[in-house]
Amino acid sequence: MEVSSLLTPPPARKLLRAGLAALGDLVLPITCASCGRPVDYNEPGIVCGRCWARLQLLPSPRCERCGHPTNGRPCRWCANLPAYVRAVRSVCWATVDTGQRIAHALKYEGWWRVADGAAVRMARLDWPRDVIDERTALIPVPLAASRQRQRGYNQSECLARALAPLWNVPMRTDLLLRSRATQTQTRLTPEERVRNVHGAFSVAGAAGPMLRGAHMVLVDDIVTTAATLNACAAVLHDAGARIISYVTFGRAPAIGDRP
Numbered sequence: 333m334e335v336s337s338l339l340t341p342p343p344a345r346k347l348l349r350a351g352l353a354a355l356g357d358l359v360l361p362i363t364c365a366s367c368g369r370p371v372d373y374n375e376p377g378i379v380c381g382r383c384w385a386r387l388q389l390l391p392s393p394r395c396e397r398c399g400h401p402t403n404g405r406p407c408r409w410c411a412n413l414p415a416y417v418r419a420v421r422s423v424c425w426a427t428v429d430t431g432q433r434i435a436h437a438l439k440y441e442g443w444w445r446v447a448d449g450a451a452v453r454m455a456r457l458d459w460p461r462d463v464i465d466e467r468t469a470l471i472p473v474p475l476a477a478s479r480q481r482q483r484g485y486n487q488s489e490c491l492a493r494a495l496a497p498l499w500n501v502p503m504r505t506d507l508l509l510r511s512r513a514t515q516t517q518t519r520l521t522p523e524e525r526v527r528n529v530h531g532a533f534s535v536a537g538a539a540g541p542m543l544r545g546a547h548m549v550l551v552d553d554i555v556t557t558a559a560t561l562n563a564c565a566a567v568l569h570d571a572g573a574r575i576i577s578y579v580t581f582g583r584a585p586a587i588g589d590r591p
Contacts, residue, residue, distance in 0.1 A: 365437040365446050366430060377449040379434060384449065387424040387431050388591055390583060396460065401589065409586055412558045416569045418547070419577045421457040423450070425591040426554045426582020435554055435582045439487045447487065450581040451494035463577050466547035469504045470496055470579075473552045473564055474533070476513035491581060492551040501549070507539040508564055525559035533564050535571040544572035549579055556584040 361370040364380040371380045391401050399421045400409035413420065424431040437443040438450065472488035480486050489505060496503040511534045535543070548568055550561050555578065565576040585591050 365441070365443040366433040378443060378445050379437075379449050383430050383434065384453070386429065387434075387453075388428060389424050390422060399457075400583070400586070408588075412562070414562060414565060414569070416573075416575055417562075417565055417578065418575045419460055419463050420555070420558070420580075421454075421459060421578070422555060422580045422583035423453045423457065424582055425585060427584045428591050431582050438490070438581075439553055440483075442484065444485045444487065444490045447490035448494045451491055451498060454491065454495055454579055454581060455498035457579065459577075463547070463549075466575075467499070467501055467549050467577065468546040469502050469507075469542075470499070470549050470551050471504055471508050471564075471568070473550060473560060474505070474508055474510040476510050478513055488552045491553060495551065495579070504542070507536055507542060507548075508568065509534050509536055522557045522559070525557055526563075529560050529563040533567050535567050540572055543568060545574045546572075547575045547577065548573050549577045552578070552580045554582040554584060555580045 362378055363369065364371050364383055365378045366383040367380065369380055369382070371378060375381050390399065393404060394401050395407035395410060397419055398407060398410045398413060399419070400407060426432055426435045434446060434450065438446040470492040472486060472492040475483070475486045475488070489503075492503045495501075510532065512532050514528050514532050550564055550568075552561060555561060558578070561578045565573075565578075568576055
């Protein structure tokens with residue numbers, strides 16, 4: 333322990349820490365990864381409270397299974413999902429305004445700490461009771477090695493790592509592997525997306541006992557057509573997982589949606 337800490341009474345020590353933190357924010361203020369404004373010193377994370385408040389959350393009513401807004405009509409988004417996918421949940425629209433900026437900062441701009449605040453909001457999502465009771469582990473969608481070297485991290489793994497203690501569910505990165513690199517899905521049609529990720533994932537040889545009969549939750553930053561998540565789920569199911577759910581921070585609107 334430092335001598336200064338021994339000589340400073342506890343209440344004064346707290347005031348000293350607060351003062352030093354305020355001084356640090358004044359000299360080197362943290363700027364919001366979304367809007368670029370200074371983040372107040374008492375706000376956690378690197379996205380300001382204003383931006384979190386401006387997220388365009390997925391509106392109700394939503395499908396009980398896939399979580400997609402239905403506007404009171406029968407759900408069409410569930411048609412994207414295999415029968416063994418139990419539930420899907422996302423926090424916000426991620427192709428408009430604040431949600432898009434936050435997701436972009438996490439994925440492309442090196443702001444991996446954005447995952448902490450995003451995971452807090454993912455942890456609040458409402459799930460069917462059986463998903464909460466059964467979920468065995470969180471599995472982030474793996475990146476190709478070349479892309480992970482380029483970014484320095486896997487944004488889906490950052491989200492899963494931050495979400496795991498909030499749900500009290502372990503994260504496993506040793507079960508699902510990336511077999512080959514793929515081109516970005518951003519500008520591909522739904523059919524091209526499926527072909528692009530076909531055969532891109534595999535399961536580790538020793539993963540069988542862990543997967544057998546389990547309910548695994550795949551974690552990704554954004555879901556659009558679910559092609560990538562479905563490709564991951566297929567190999568997990570073939571290796572013995574009984575059921576799979578998906579959780580993402582953002583979701584892209586489908587045709588007919590009005591975010």
